[in-house]
Structure formats: structure tokens, C-alpha cells
Amino acid sequence: MAHPSHRIRNITGDGSDGWDLFYRAKDLIRQGVAVTELTIGEHDVKTDPAILDAMHGAAKAGATGYASIPGIPELRAAVAERAQRLTGVPTGPENVIVTPGGQAALFAAHQFVGDPGERALHVDPYYPTYPGTIRAAGLVPVAVTARAEAGFEPTEEDLRAVGPGARSLLVNSPNNPTGVIYSDRTLEAIARVAAEHDLWVISDEVYDSQVWEGRHLSPRALPGMAERTLVVGSLSKSHAMTGSRLGWIIGPPEAADLLWDLSTVSNYGIPGFIQEAGVFALAQGPGYETGIAEPFRRRREITQRLLSGQDVVRAAPQRGAMYAMLDVRATGLTGEGFAMRLLDEERIAVLPGESFGQASAGHVRIAMTVEDRAYEDALARIMVLAQRIAAQRAHFPAEIG
Numbered sequence: 001m002a003h004p005s006h007r008i009r010n011i012t013g014d015g016s017d018g019w020d021l022f023y024r025a026k027d028l029i030r031q032g033v034a035v036t037e038l039t040i041g042e043h044d045v046k047t048d049p050a051i052l053d054a055m056h057g058a059a060k061a062g063a064t065g066y067a068s069i070p071g072i073p074e075l076r077a078a079v080a081e082r083a084q085r086l087t088g089v090p091t092g093p094e095n096v097i098v099t100p101g102g103q104a105a106l107f108a109a110h111q112f113v114g115d116p117g118e119r120a121l122h123v124d125p126y127y128p129t130y131p132g133t134i135r136a137a138g139l140v141p142v143a144v145t146a147r148a149e150a151g152f153e154p155t156e157e158d159l160r161a162v163g164p165g166a167r168s169l170l171v172n173s174p175n176n177p178t179g180v181i182y183s184d185r186t187l188e189a190i191a192r193v194a195a196e197h198d199l200w201v202i203s204d205e206v207y208d209s210q211v212w213e214g215r216h217l218s219p220r221a222l223p224g225m226a227e228r229t230l231v232v233g234s235l236s237k238s239h240a241m242t243g244s245r246l247g248w249i250i251g252p253p254e255a256a257d258l259l260w261d262l263s264t265v266s267n268y269g270i271p272g273f274i275q276e277a278g279v280f281a282l283a284q285g286p287g288y289e290t291g292i293a294e295p296f297r298r299r300r301e302i303t304q305r306l307l308s309g310q311d312v313v314r315a316a317p318q319r320g321a322m323y324a325m326l327d328v329r330a331t332g333l334t335g336e337g338f339a340m341r342l343l344d345e346e347r348i349a350v351l352p353g354e355s356f357g358q359a360s361a362g363h364v365r366i367a368m369t370v371e372d373r374a375y376e377d378a379l380a381r382i383m384v385l386a387q388r389i390a391a392q393r394a395h396f397p398a399e400i401g
Contacts, residue, residue, distance in 0.1 A: 007116075007135070007136065007138055008136070010135050011132045011135050011136050012132055013131060013132070013135060013141075019128060019351070019355060021039075021336070021339050021340065021343065021349065021350075021351060021352060021355075022039045022040065022349070022351060024343065025037065025039060025343060025349035028343075028347075033347065034347060035343070035347045035348070035349050036346075036347065036348045036349065036370060036374065036378045037349050037367075037369070037370070038348060038349060038350050038366045038367050038368075038369065038370065038375075038378060039349050039350060039351050039367060040367060040369070041176065041237065041242075041321075041322050041323070041367050041369065042242060042367075042369055043237075043240040043242070043292070043295075043369065044295070044369050044370055044371055045240055045292075045295075046240065047239075047240050047241050047243070047244065048239075048240065048281075050280075051239065051241065051277050051280060051281050052277070054276065054277045054280035054281075055244075055273050055274060055276070055277035056273075058272065058273035058276035058277060059273035063271075063272035063273040063275075063276055064271070064272065064273060065272065066268070066269060066272075067269045067270060067271060067272035067275055068269060068272075069260060069263050069264055069268060069269040070096075070097050070098060070256070070259075070260045070263060070269075071096060071097065071098025071248070071269075071270070071275060072098075072272060072275045072276070072279070073093060074275075074276075074279045075098055075275045075276075075278050075279050075282075076093035076096040076097075076098065077092075077093045078278070078279050078282040078283065079096045079098070079233070079248050079250070079282070080092050080093050080095060080096050080250075081282075082282055083095075083096075083231070083233075083250050085286070086208060086216075086218075087218045087220060087221045088221060089218070089220055089221050089226055091250060094253040094256060095250050095251060095252070095253060095256055096248055096249070096250055096256065097248060097249045097251075097256045097259045097260060097263065098246070098247070098248050098269075098270055098275065099247045099248055099249060099263070099267070099270070100245045100246075100247065100267050100270055101234055101236060101245035101246065101247040102204065102206045102232050102233065102234035102236060102247040103129060103133070103247075104245075104247060104267065105232040105233075105234070105247045105248060105249045106129070106130070106133050106170075106202070106204065106232055107133050107136060107137060108249060108259055108262055108263070108266075109202045109230045109232060109249055109259075110133060110134055110136075110137035110139055110168070110170075110202070111137045111262055112200075112230065112255060112258060112259060112262070113139075113167050113168040113200040113202065113230070114137075114138075114139050114167035114168060114200075115138070115167075116138030116139070117138070117139075117140065118139055118140065118166075118167045119139065119140050119142050119162075119165060119166040119167060120134045120137075120139040120140065120141055120142065120166065120167055120168045120169075120170065121141075121142050121143075121144055121159075121162055121163070121166050121168065121169040121170065121199070122134065122141055122142070122143060122144070122169070122170040123143070123144050123146050123154050123170070123171055123172070124143040124144065124145050124146060124356075124357035124358060124359040124360075125146065125152060125175075125177050125178055125325075125353070125356040125357045125359050125360040126143070126170075126172070126356055126357050127172065127176050127177070127204075127356070128355055128356060130170060131143075134170075139167070139168075142162055142166065143357060144158050144159055144162055144169075145158060145358075145359045146158075146359055147359060148316065148327065148359065148360070148363070151180060151316070151317050152175065152178040152180045152316050152317070152325070152359070152360075153180060153182055153183060153186045154171075154186065154189075154190070155186075155189070156189035156192065156193065159189060159190065159193040160193055160196075163193050163196070163197035163199065164197060165197075166197065166199060167199065167200065168199055168200040168201070168202055169190065169193070169194060169199050169200070169201050169202070170202045170204065171190060171201065171202070171203055171204070171219065172203075172204040172205075172207075173187075173203075173205070173216065173320075174207040174208065174210055174211060174216060174319065174320025174321040175207075175320070175321060176207065176321055176323060177323055177325055177351070177353070177356045177360065177365040178316045178317075178323070178325040178360070178365075179300075179315075179316055179317070179318040179319060179320060179321050179323050179324055179325055180316055180317050180319060180320075181211065181213070181214050181215075181216055181317075181319040181320045182217075183214075184217055187217055187219055187222060188222065190219060191219060191222045191223075191224070191225050194219075194225070194228060195224060195228075198228075199228070200228055200229070200230060201219050201225065201228060201229045201230070202229075202230050202232065203218060203219045203220065203229055203230070203231045203232065204232045205218060205231055205232065205233050206232065206233055206234050206236060206237050206238075206247075207237055207320055207321040207322070208233070208238070209237065209238040209289040209290075209292070209293050210237065210293045210296055210297075210320050210321050210322060211319070211320045212296075212297055212300050212318065212319055212320055213317075213318075213319040213320070214319050216320065218231060220250070226252070227252050229251065230249050230250070230251040230255060231249065231250040231251065232247065232248075232249060233247060233248050233250065234246060234247030234248065235247070235278055235281055235282075237322070238289045238292060238293075239281045239282075239284075239288070239289065239292060240292050241277075241278075241281065244274050244277065244278070245270075245274075246270065246274055246275070246277075246278045295368075295371075295372070296321075296322040296368050298372060299368035299372060299375050300318055300324070300368065302372065302375060302376050302379065303315065303318060303324045303368070303379060304318070306376070306379050306380060306383060307383075310383055310387060312328075312330045312331070312383070312386045312387045312390045313326050313327065313328060313330070313382070313383050313386045314326070314327040315327065316363075322367060322368050322369060323365050323366065323367055323368065324365070324366050324368065325353065325360060325363050325364075325365050326363060326364050326365075326366060326382070327362065327363050328362060328363065328364055328386050329362035329363075330386070330390045331386050331389040331390050331393060332389070332390070332393040333362075333389065334352070334354065334361060334362060335352035335353035335354050335355075335360065335361060335362055335363050335364050336352035336354050336355075338352075338364055338385075338386070338389070339351065339352045339364050341385065341389070342364075342382060342385060345385065346378075346381050346382070346385055348378050348381060348382060350364045350365060350366045350367075350382070351364065351365045351367075352364055352365075353365060364382075366378075366379070366382070
């Protein structure tokens with residue numbers, strides 16, 4: 001066989017995508033083993049039948065041919081209206097390009113911001129596809145560490161240290177995996193560094209409808225940032241439409257025009273019947289999004305209550321998104337070691353913090369994606385296991401590990 005490109009062989013960098021435990025849990029489930037799945041951000045409810053009816057109706061009515069490549073006008077207008085309502089930044093259809101989900105938007109955005117071999121910054125902890133997406137676009141990923149002790153928010157000093165010569169900075173707030181929402185102070189620091197080093201900011205805001213404490217502020221809303229920010233969004237989390245693969249990029253009109261060119265030679269548009277379902281979904285308004293988010297708000301409260309009753313497991317500031325990042329370093333185990341014990345002994349699947357970078361080592365991420373009683377039971381068992389291991393460590397430190 002002829003040799004594949006270095007670019008595609010190098011997507012995972014070290015040869016692993018960080019999801020080994022997830023695959024192991026799936027293998028157990030296929031073997032008939034009952035496993036409580038707290039790994040990926042998949043709602044425990046399916047897409048609303050009314051949205052599916054709109055999709056079906058659009059397909060039956062003939063929206064099955066080639067659709068407008070940058071997105072049908074109605075969808076671009078609906079996305080723009082939502083963005084302007086949430087951020088206050090004037091936004092029109094000319095600012096919007098529709099993509100096959102948020103992941104494709106991340107890839108397209110990185111194709112836009114830099115040329116092969118140039119440096120693209122991202123924050124650690126990170127969603128596991130971030131470094132691979134950057135490599136797939138031909139760029140060199142450079143991590144900016146957001147330390148647990150700093151609430152998993154990057155500092156201006158750390159951003160400045162890696163900013164010179166970079167082309168872009170990828171940020172994500174509300175954050176996956178930590179549940180942190182970046183403070184105004186952090187976002188203002190990001191804006192200053194971006195302006196000083198002429199960086200594009202790619203802001204992954206797919207969790208903007210899941211805010212439990214404080215507020216979500218888009219970098220695009222800060223002075224001077226609308227012209228250097230690309231916002232990535234999708235209907236996956238806000239409308240429980242993960243499988244529909246309907247996302248977007250919002251940016252300056254000139255950027256949208258160039259991204260249109262990329263869409264023409266890559267995906268050639270999104271199926272029209274899915275786009276029309278997206279128009280219907282967005283027409284349900286902000287109250288609908290609140291309803292989709294409500295189960296995760298409840299489970300966040302469950303998490304806070306159970307955490308307050310013990311002192312072994314601690315959580316990152318859980319201000320948004322559908323996750324809790326739990327600090328299990330008191331057990332003496334790595335995040336991966338604890339997650340493996342949890343899967344083996346309790347048949348509960350979570351993701352090790354190390355799957356999301358080195359800044360979250362010694363943590364595990366739990367997705368709050370099973371119904372309330374099952375979630376509370378699983379979380380209680382996680383804490384019991386952590387307490388047991390911590391107690392064993394205190395008495396028999398040489399046997400833990």
C-alpha cells in the first residue's frame with residue numbers, strides 16, 4: 001500500500017485518543033454486563049418527537065436534494081437571532097456558516113486560522129478531540145495549562161508565555177470536561193493577549209444553554225473581539241440533537257465567505273430536511289432550551305449535596321455543562337487507576353482526568369447523563385469506593401496503586 005500522509009498518521013499524536021476506558025466499558029456492555037455509563041455527554045432523553053416530525057415532514061415535502069451550502073437562509077437567520085439574543089452582539093445571517101455538527105466546525109475553524117506548521121493554542125484540560133483536530137488541520141497544538149488550584153481557568157501570565165508567534169487560541173466555556181465557566185476577568189485576559197499577539201480566538205460554546213451559576217460571556221462580546229473571534233455552536237447539547245450533526249460557526253462576514261469555500265470542497269452542505277428541523281427546533285425559544293438543561297441542573301444539585309457530606313472527593317467549580325470533574329487524589333490513585341477500579345469493582349464507567357490532558361490528572365469526569373435516582377446511586381458508590389481506598393491508603397500505603 002502507498003504511504004498515507006504524515007498529517008493523517010499524526011492525528012492522535014501519541015497513538016491514543018484517550019478513550020481506552022470508554023471502549024472497555026462498551027465491550028463489557030456488549031458482553032451483557034450491566035454498566036452504569038457516565039462517560040460521554042449524551043442526553044438520557046432522545047430528540048423531541050416534534051423535532052423528528054418536522055424533519056420527517058421536510059423530507060416528505062422534498063427537502064432531500066442539495067441544500068444551500070452555507071446553510072439555508074432560514075437556519076442562518078435563526079442561529080444569528082439566537083446569538084444576538086444571548087450575547088448582545090449584532091449578528092446576521094452573513095456571520096453564520098452551518099456545519100455538520102460542532103466537531104466539523106472546530107476543524108473548519110482551524111483550517112481558517114493558520115497554515116501548516118503554525119502553532120495553535122488550546123487550554124488543558126481539553127475535550128479529547130482538540131489536539132487531533134488541530135493536527136488534522138496541519139497545525140501544531142500547544143497546550144496552555146489551566147491548573148486545578150486556579151479553578152481550571154488559564155491565567156494571563158500563562159497565556160502570554162505561549163502567545164508569541166501563535167495563530168489562534170481555542171477556549172471552551174462552559175467547559176467540558178471541568179464544568180467551569182470562565183470569569184469575566186479570565187475572558188478579558190484572553191482578549192488582551194489575543195489583541196497583543198494578533199490571535200484568532202476560537203470559542204467553543206456548545207454548552208451555552210447549560211449555566212448553573214454566574215453567567216456565560218462570549219469572547220465575541222468583548223470590545224474589539226467580534227472581528228477576531230470564531231464561535232462554534234451546535235444543537236447537540238441545547239436541543240438534544242447529538243445525532244443530527246447540526247452545528248455552525250459565527251464570525252466576521254469575510255470569514256464566513258471563506259468558510260463557505262471550504263464547505264464547498266468538503267461537505268457540500270447539510271441535508272435540507274435536517275436544516276429545516278433545526279429551524280423548527282430554534283423556533284421553540286429559550287424556554288425549550290431551559291427544559292432540555294433542567295435534568296442536568298437537578299443532577300448538579302445532587303452532586304453538590306453528596307459532596308458536602310464527605311471530605312475525600314472534591315469537585316472543580318461546577319458552574320455549567322453536564323459534567324462534574326471530581327478530584328480523587330486523596331485515594332493515592334491516578335484518575336485512570338481510580339476509574340479502572342470503579343469499572344472493575346462497581347461497574348460504573350467514568351472517564352479518567354488524564355483523558356483530557358495532564359492538568360486534570362488525579363481526577364475523573366462524570367457525565368450527569370442517567371436518570372436522577374440512578375445518578376445519585378452511582379455517585380454515592382463512587383464516593384464510598386474513594387473513601388474505602390483512601391482509608392486503606394492511610395493504613396496500608398504500600399498496597400495502594
